[in-house]
Structures are given as structure tokens and as C-alpha cells.
Amino acid sequence: MRQATFKSWSASKARPALKSTVVPAGSVWRESSQLMDGPYISGDRIDWVKVKCVQRAHLVVVGYVPQSGGTVAALRLARQQGSELVYAGKVGTGFSAKSGAEVRKKLEPLMRKAAALSKPLKKTDTVWVEPRFEADVGFLEDTGDALRHPSFKGLKER
Numbered sequence: 281m282r283q284a285t286f287k288s289w290s291a292s293k294a295r296p297a298l299k300s301t302v303v304p305a306g307s308v309w310r311e312s313s314q315l316m317d318g319p320y321i322s323g324d325r326i327d328w329v330k331v332k333c334v335q336r337a338h339l340v341v342v343g344y345v346p347q348s349g350g351t352v353a354a355l356r357l358a359r360q361q362g363s364e365l366v367y368a369g370k371v372g373t374g375f376s377a378k379s380g381a382e383v384r385k386k387l388e389p390l391m392r393k394a395a396a397l398s399k400p401l402k403k404t405d406t407v408w409v410e411p412r413f414e415a416d417v418g419f420l421e422d423t424g425d426a427l428r429h430p431s432f433k434g435l436k437e438r
Contacts, residue, residue, distance in 0.1 A: 335422070338414045339368050340438065342396050343406040344387050351380030352387075355415055355432065356395070356406055364398035369425070371417050374432030383435055386413065414438050 342365060343356035354372035358365040375383070390409040395401050416434040419427040 332420060334418045334420060336416065336418050338416055340365055340411045341387065341409065341413045341415050342411050343408040344384065345405050346407055350384060351375065351377060352384045356403065357415060358397055365396055365411060367397050367401050369427050369430065371415060371430040371432045386435065412438055
């Protein structure tokens with residue numbers, strides 16, 4: 281029912297007026313929107329939309345976790361802080377079989393023995409690479425130590 285309502289809104293030339301509220305949901309900010317003239321009624325509503333506020337960042341790729349089939353299971357990421365690279369976590373979601381294989385093909389020639397990080401990091405499942413690429417990553421929250429719910433969006437040269 282909710283999908284049908286929103287499809288009819290998007291198909292109509294007259295767009296509904298919405299009012300939005302941004303509220304913290306735990307430690308993640310979420311936005312909810314409703315029809316401008318719609319009253320508040322508790323319970324499930326078809327005229328309310330809840331939206332996650334996804335953030336994006338470009339982080340340096342310092343390694344990858346290989347997966348069988350010539351693709352990657354995850355990328356190890358770092359933040360550039362001055363002249364140092366500080367570990368920022370990993371991203372293992374958002375790869376298709378094709379994009380995972382393309383990323384691995386770009387990273388394999390850049391292999392190195394140890395991580396190019398300011399503080400050593402031991403991850404036995406990781407192939408470390410020269411930090412020549414940046415990953416575009418979507419995530420819900422940056423805790424400072426890691427990203428919550430990161431998703432790979434793309435790769436570019438630094």
C-alpha cells in the first residue's frame with residue numbers, strides 16, 4: 281500500500297508538500313517526512329517516509345581481503361591525517377562480481393609486504409597495497425575507530 285501511494289505521488293505532476301524532521305535515532309540521524317497537511321497519528325502510516333541519512337567519504341585503500349574467483353571480499357581503508365595514514369576500517373559490501381574483479385585487477389600490481397599505515401596492523405587475511413587509490417564509501421556513522429554499515433560506491437586514483 282505504501283509503495284503504491286508513493287508511486288502515485290511520483291507519477292503525478294503535482295508533488296505533495298512535505299514537512300521534514302531530522303531526529304537522532306540512537307547515534308544515527310534519520311529524517312522523517314509526512315504530508316504537510318497530514319495530522320500526526322500513531323502507528324503505521326502510509327503517508328510517512330523514514331529516510332536514513334547516509335554519509336559519504338573518500339578513503340585511501342591500503343589493502344584488500346581476497347576472495348576465491350578473482351574478486352575481493354573487502355577493502356582495508358585509511359584516513360589521510362597530515363602526512364600519515366590512519367586505519368579507518370574495512371568495507372565488504374557494495375561489490376558486484378564484476379566490480380570486485382575490476383578492483384582486484386587494479387590493486388594486484390600494487391602489492392607490498394606491510395601496510396602503509398602510521399601504526400602497524402596485523403591482518404593475516406589481507407593483501408597490502410601501495411596507497412594509490414581512494415574508495416568512495418557510503419556509511420551511516422563514523423565512530424572515529426571504524427565506519428558503521430559501510431558500503432563501497434566506487435574507486436578512483438589518488
